[in-house]
Amino acid sequence: MTILEFVGQYTYLAAVIFAMFRSVRLITVRRDMTSVFFTFGVASLLFSEFYWIAYEFIRPGTRMPFAANEFGEWALMLLMAETLTTLMRGRPKPPAIYLVCSVLFTAANTALWIGWTGEWLQDILTGIIMCYYLYRVIHMLYISGAFAKYDWTAAGIGSVVLLSLQAVIFFVPESFVPPLDLTCYVLAFSGDCYFLYRAFTAFRKKAHPDICVALSFAAEIWAEFMLYMSSGAFYGAALIICAVCLILKLRSISMEDGKT
Amino acid sequence: MIYAENILLCIAVPLLLSIIFIKGDARLFSASFLIGMSVCLISAYISGFLDLVTGMGVNDTSVFLSPIVEEIMKLLPLIFIIVLIEPEDKTMLITTVGIGAGFATFENCCYILTFGVESFSYVLIRGMAVGVMHVVSLLMLAIGLILARHFDVMSLPAVMGALSLSATFHGLYNLLVSSPGISSAVGYAMPVAAAAILYLPFRMMSRYASDQ
Numbered sequence: 089m090t091i092l093e094f095v096g097q098y099t100y101l102a103a104v105i106f107a108m109f110r111s112v113r114l115i116t117v118r119r120d121m122t123s124v125f126f127t128f129g130v131a132s133l134l135f136s137e138f139y140w141i142a143y144e145f146i147r148p149g150t151r152m153p154f155a156a157n158e159f160g161e162w163a164l165m166l167l168m169a170e171t172l173t174t175l176m177r178g179r180p181k182p183p184a185i186y187l188v189c190s191v192l193f194t195a196a197n198t199a200l201w202i203g204w205t206g207e208w209l210q211d212i213l214t215g216i217i218m219c220y221y222l223y224r225v226i227h228m229l230y231i232s233g234a235f236a237k238y239d240w241t242a243a244g245i246g247s248v249v250l251l252s253l254q255a256v257i258f259f260v261p262e263s264f265v266p267p268l269d270l271t272c273y274v275l276a277f278s279g280d281c282y283f284l285y286r287a288f289t290a291f292r293k294k295a296h297p298d299i300c301v302a303l304s305f306a307a308e309i310w311a312e313f314m315l316y317m318s319s320g321a322f323y324g325a326a327l328i329i330c331a332v333c334l335i336l337k338l339r340s341i342s343m344e345d346g347k348t
Numbered sequence: 349m350i351y352a353e354n355i356l357l358c359i360a361v362p363l364l365l366s367i368i369f370i371k372g373d374a375r376l377f378s379a380s381f382l383i384g385m386s387v388c389l390i391s392a393y394i395s396g397f398l399d400l401v402t403g404m405g406v407n408d409t410s411v412f413l414s415p416i417v418e419e420i421m422k423l424l425p426l427i428f429i430i431v432l433i434e435p436e437d438k439t440m441l442i443t444t445v446g447i448g449a450g451f452a453t454f455e456n457c458c459y460i461l462t463f464g465v466e467s468f469s470y471v472l473i474r475g476m477a478v479g480v481m482h483v484v485s486l487l488m489l490a491i492g493l494i495l496a497r498h499f500d501v502m503s504l505p506a507v508m509g510a511l512s513l514s515a516t517f518h519g520l521y522n523l524l525v526s527s528p529g530i531s532s533a534v535g536y537a538m539p540v541a542a543a544a545i546l547y548l549p550f551r552m553m554s555r556y557a558s559d560q
Contacts, residue, residue, distance in 0.1 A: 124499045128492070128509035135516035142520055146527045153404065155412040156419075156512075156519025163512030166505035 089144070090320050096327030097141065103331035104134050107338045114342060121174045126341050129167035130334075136160030154210050165217045165312075168337075169224040172305060175298065175344060182230040189244065190226055194219035196251045201316060203258060218312070225305045232298035234290070234306075243279075250275045254317065273322050276314045280329055283307035287336050300340035308333035352458050356389055359454070376439065377446040383425050384450020391421045392458075411526045415518035422447060422486050423511055426493065430502075437494050444490035448483035455482070473536055481521050481539035487546055489514040517542065 089097075111127040139157035198215030202208055229235045235243070253272050257265055287303035311333050314326040360382055367378050394417045399409040429435055429443060456478060465471055492510025496502045524535025 119499075121499055121501050124495065124501055125505065125509075128496075128506065132509055132512045132516070135513055135520070139516055139520050139523065142523050142531070146523060146531055153408065153412050155523075156415045156515040159416060159508075159512040160516045163505070163508045167509045170501075170503065170505040 092324030096324030304336035380446025381450035384447035385454040448486035452482035
């Protein structure tokens with residue numbers, strides 16, 4: 089385990105514990121569906137994190153087989169998607185192309201995960217759940233108007249380039265892998281930094297809560313995809329970004345008026 | 349050789365008979381206890397099957413897969429009861445504790461009859477750890493479901509959320525006790541600590557249920 093991985097793991101754990109306490113308080117104050125789903129999600133994440141840490145302690149350096157924490161991660165994604173759903177009731181649906189793009193993006197990612205790990209069933213199930221969550225985030229971005237046309241275009245082109253480069257890595261000679269890998273990391277991290285920049289700007293300018301929610305969730309789901317494609321120090325860095333995104337999500341949810 | 353089915357029969361018959369003579373909450377608890385024992389037996393069949401199919405080995409299957417199987421199996425009767433009779437919270441809590449206690453009792457009986465007893469202190473530790481763990485993990489699940497029902501958010505994600513809490517807790521316990529040393533000490537202490545933490549929301553929920 090690298091130092092950055094270690095720091096990332098415990099920063100994320102601290103962020104999850106903080107979010108857990110704050111979201112429980114949110115339920116008692118607001119008593120609405122949004123905060124209940126969000127708190128349930130954070131609780132699943134907390135248990136999943138404990139499981140990871142215990143596993144690293146007991147069986148260091150070995151790959152974890154299909155285990156109970158996988159359930160926690162699936163539940164986290166479903167519950168976060170449901171948190172967004174409670175904010176979108178009665179709002180217009182995006183055109184079908186957004187759904188198609190979500191499916192294609194997740195399918196391509198799932199194919200890469202299978203290529204890396206060989207865990208077919210686990211990766212396909214994770215992919216299906218991630219696809220649902222991604223669609224909800226895209227739906228929120230669409231109805232809140234957080235993304236302008238050039239944002240959608242940039243996100244689309246960036247995703248295609250990133251996934252193509254990752255796929256190319258499987259077929260090129262060994263000597264080409266490190267520079268290509270580095271390019272992928274730079275692209276992925278730049279994308280998330282952009283999402284974070286947009287989210288921070290929205291908070292600073294006191295934008296509509298829906299916009300803050302959409303951008304924080306978008307930054308978080310991009311960071312989730314990054315987690316799945318990273319290893320070593322990059323994984324640690326992605327975990328730190330996830331910790332920041334979780335706090336942003338909590339703050340954006342607290343800004344909503346809880347009228348659900 | 350002692351078959352698990354024989355142990356189930358021995359414990360189930362007197363309980364079945366007692367159900368005829370008792371009423372109210374006591375009958376509900378005894379019936380749930382029986383369901384818990386049956387669920388334990390079916391879970392053992394499924395875990396055995398998964399061990400053969402995946403080739404993970406008995407130890408890894410019990411550490412990684414059994415918690416998922418057992419928690420899903422314990423969830424099924426609860427979901428069945430919620431969907432079919434929409435019970436009050438009090439009924440649901442009694443059923444939950446009964447299923448958890450039945451599951452833990454049957455598992456402990458089979459374990460001790462199969463592997464024998466190392467020492468009296470080991471029996472006490474096992475009783476306090478496994479026995480409490482099954483009740484606590486199911487209580488977590490039930491409190492999650494009751495909360496979801498109260499906030500009118502009973503849906504697949506909510507059930508999945510509640511299930512993930514109990515499955516991860518159970519999985520964490522199995523993982524910690526699978527390795528000797530400090531991790532097993534933490535693992536054995538975890539259920540009792542969780543029971544102490546859960547006692548407060550459980551009391552609050554029971555009081556709330558009585559007021560309904």
